[in-house]
Each structure stands twice: as C-alpha cells, then as structure tokens.
Amino acid sequence: MYEQKDTYEEMVEHLDSCRQKLLKNKSNELNVKIVLSELDEMQHKLKAYDEVFGRENYSPEEWGTFQAENPLRLCMMLIGRDPSKAFTLWGCFQNEIKKELRPGVLGQLLSSLPEDFVPAQATDWLRDLVVPVACAVDPEAVARIFDWVNISLERMEAAGEPEWISNAVRFVTTLLASLEMACHCTVDDLRLLGAEVVKAKLSNANFLKPLRSLVSSLEELRELGAKFKFHIPLHRLQQESKESLAMCMLSRVPTASLLPAALKSTILPYIRSRKLVADEILARYVE
Incomplete structure (x- = not known):
C-alpha cells in the first residue's frame, strides 16, 4: 500500500487494488478496518494532490512528501511561493487544519504571502475557510487580518494601478461582511471550543470598528478622485x-x-x- 508508483494513474490503480484485497480479507476484521481507514486517508491525500498540483505534475518524491507531511505545515510551505495552491490545499484538508490551528498561526500565514500578491485573490479563502475557523481559535485573528489588510493596501496604493481603490473597496467590504457574519454564527456552526467567547468579541461594537472605518475611508478616497478630481494618499485622508x-x-x-x-x-x-x-x-x- 505504501509503495510509490511512477505515475499518478499507477498510484490510483495501486491503491484501488489494495482496497479490493482488503475488502476480500476476512481473517482479521479489526485490523482490516484500521488499514482501510489508513487507505481512505491516503486516497483522500492522493485526490488532494491532484487538485493542488495536477496529476500531470506527479512525481513519486513529491507525492511521498505530500503524503507524509502535516496539511497545515504543507500550507505554510506553499503559501509563500504559490498562494493559490495553498488555498486549494486548505480547502482539501479544512477539517484536519481546524484541529491543528493555534493562536498565531494565521498571522504567520498572512505574513508569508508574497509582496506582489493581489489581496482580492484571498477573499474566498478568508471568507469561506479562514474567518469562521480562525476567529474561533485565535483571539487575535481579526487583528492579524486587519494588519495584513493595511500592509496590502499600502502596496496596492504604491503600485499605482488605476483601479486600486475600487479593488480595495470590494476586497475590504467582502472581508468585513465575512467577519460580521461570524458574529451571527452559533457555537454549533463553528463546532469549536471557545466559539462563544470569540463570537462575543466579534459582536463587540468596537471590535470591527477599524475595518468599518477603513471601508469608509476607501469610499471617501474613491469619491474624492472620481467626483471632485482630488487625489490624496490614504494615510493622509485618515488624518x-x-x-x-x-x-x-x-x-x-x-x-x-x-x-x-x-x-x-x-x-x-x-x-x-x-x-x-x-x-x-x-x-x-x-x-
């Protein structure tokens, strides 16, 4: 079962063959169940490998590393060089990553994103996979997200793209909506110890105030340029x-x-x- 094959297709066939043999084995039902559970995990990882890297890029060495490594650690290794692959991997292993998340991890992940990364590309990942989970295990998650947003906006502004303000408004508005939605999650929705405490913190009127203020500033910046032909740096406007x-x-x-x-x-x-x-x-x- 643990043998490495030369191609992705051969690996799929090998694991399917192992499954058939195990299902026919009636000698020790308990051991068979244990091995089948391990096989389920391996097949899940192989499918995830295909989603993240593509079966055409399969190599036995990389598959061996992927198979053996902790999903959260894999995500941290990938996010600095290929964020989209890291986001896909997170989606494949979100249940496993939920169990591994600890305070401070989200800050490490966000700070590892490349400097030229487009923040809007993280919207779905943050909204659907990170916010509902990280906020329940890391009391500083929102603060770390806010820090990253500010740094990202500084880079967007410095790049001088014509549509940077509109892009920033959409991104920050979507992110704020995700955090506000988390305020209304029940403990059963989050299914994590401490969710009620975090929900109470998110519901605090002042907790999301900096992000709401940032949205207002960006909208003001956009209106000043479009309607009044007046351009000013974001940090100046806020002062x-x-x-x-x-x-x-x-x-x-x-x-x-x-x-x-x-x-x-x-x-x-x-x-x-x-x-x-x-x-x-x-x-x-x-x-």
Missing part, C-alpha cells in the same frame, strides 16, 4: 477632517486666476456635499 480637506483643495490651486473655476467645478460642490459653511472655509483660506 484629515472635512474642513482640512477643503483647505487642501484650495491650497492646491496653483494661481489666483484659476481659483474661480476651481471653486465652481470642484471645491464648492465638495463643501456643500459635506454640509460645510463656504464663507467660513474661504475666510480661513484668505487669512
């Missing part, structure tokens, strides 16, 4: 008030001759949309 943003808009007008047109096209519309008093803003500007 500014509505009044100071209006002052920034005024200060960016290069000459006095261009001020009337700028006021009409973007600055006054912004001031009105934020329910500010135009005369007060302009008075401060000319002081």
